[in-house]
Amino acid sequence: MEQYLQLCQTILAEGTVKNDRTGTGTKSMFGYQMRFDLSKGFPLVTTKKTAMRLITSELLWFIKGDTNVKTLIAERNHIWDEWAFEKWVKSEEYDGPDMTDFGRRAAQDDQFQQIVDQQMTIFREKILTDDKFAEEYGDLGPVYGRQWRSWPSKDGQSIDQLKNVIESIKQNPDSRRHIVTAWNPSEVDQMALPPCHTFFQFYVADGKLSCQLYQRSADVFLGVPFNIASYALLTHLIAKECNLEVGDFVHTLGDAHIYSNHMDQVNEQLSRQPRELPTLTISNDKKSIFDLETSDITVDGYDPHPRIKAPIAV
Structure with missing residues (x-):
């Protein structure tokens, strides 16, 4: 994963200090590209432990x-x-402690972090046990899964982009139109987080x-490894x-x-030596990717350095 570490080093050395939507502040650069040869190992960051189970379940959710x-x-x-929680704590139904700017405040105050927790x-308990609450506050709007599988068309129907692109790859592999987009300008404002x-x-x-x-936007420490x-x-x-x-x-x-x-x-991550990449195993029990469960996908030989905690900017 030298490509990822080089990205971190380049931003630290050449990036521009900027403000951002969350109020946290960043060091940023515009336009960067990495290439990973997938035949040489599965590109799961080894300089800190990265939870493959979470990556897999999120992707299957999409x-x-x-x-x-x-x-x-x-x-x-x-x-x-955090994005669904934010919707709840900003609602009239919420009557608990003030959660204004909870992400940044919790990162600076351990006692407030306990209140947030x-x-x-x-x-989370209400989401799992109250269907009406889950429908109201658990839904993130027309985010990735909606756009990938049910992009709204002008005739009132929907377009299954993912299924269509798979069929296109099978039927016309040389096409230059094997594209799936999550950026729907007409629905961006309805999303908890624009893609x-x-x-x-x-x-x-x-x-x-x-x-x-x-x-378009890459949180290099927390998001990009995922x-x-x-x-x-x-x-x-x-x-x-x-x-x-x-291929790549x-x-x-x-x-x-x-x-x-x-x-x-x-900087702590950059001080660590990368380790050998793991390999990926996908169960042959399911015929379609649309039927896969998290347990059908595993990585073997993953030996990362310990996890490094960091606050998320909401």
């Missing part, structure tokens, strides 16, 4: 067209909790499937579906940034 955090919370995946526990990984394209050559992702592994996994899954080998994953970043409260963590 693939199934789901947009409600209830599914993820039931699988002990809390990647999206208590309220988050209440929120960061905005569109991706597949390319077939020499019996191998490659994928290029354009990511994004690399997620789209590498998606490439593997679709290659298997289409009876192809894997090309990751193109727009605004690539390190948050100001992640600098120490990035």
Whole structure:
């Protein structure tokens, strides 16, 4: 994963200090590209422990067209909790402690972090046990899963982009139109978080499937390791579906940034020596990627350095 570490080093050395939507502040650069040869190992960051189970369950959540955090919370995946939680604590129904700017405040105040944790526990329990509450506050709007599987068309129908692109790869592998987009301008304002990984394209050559992702906004410490592994996994899954080998994953970043409260963590990670990449195993029991469960996908030989904690900017 030298490519990822080089990205971190480049931003630290050449990035511009900028303000951002969250009020945290970043060091940022615009336009950066990494390439990973998927035949040489699965690109899961080894300089800190990265939870493959969470990456897998989130990707399968997208693939199934789901947009409600209830599914993820039931699988002990809390990647999206903060955005749904924010919707609840800003509502008239919420009557607990003041949660204004809870992400940044909790990062600076351990006592307030405990209060947030208590309220988050209440929120998750209500999501799992109260269907009406989950429908109201668990749904994130028309985020990735909706756009991938049910893009609204002008005739009132919907377009299954993911299923269509798989069929296109099978039937017309040399096409230059193997594209899925999550950026829907007419629905961006309805999303809890506008898509960061905005569109991706597949390319077939020499019996191998490659994928290029354009990511408009890239949280380099927390988000990018997940994004690399997620789209590498998606490439593997679709290659298997289409009876192809894997080629490259090309990751193109727009605004690539390190948050100001992640600098120490990035430097700690850069002090560590990368280890050998793991390998990916996909069960042969399911015929379609749309039927896969988290337990059907495993990585073998993953021996990372310990996890490095950092606050998320909401």
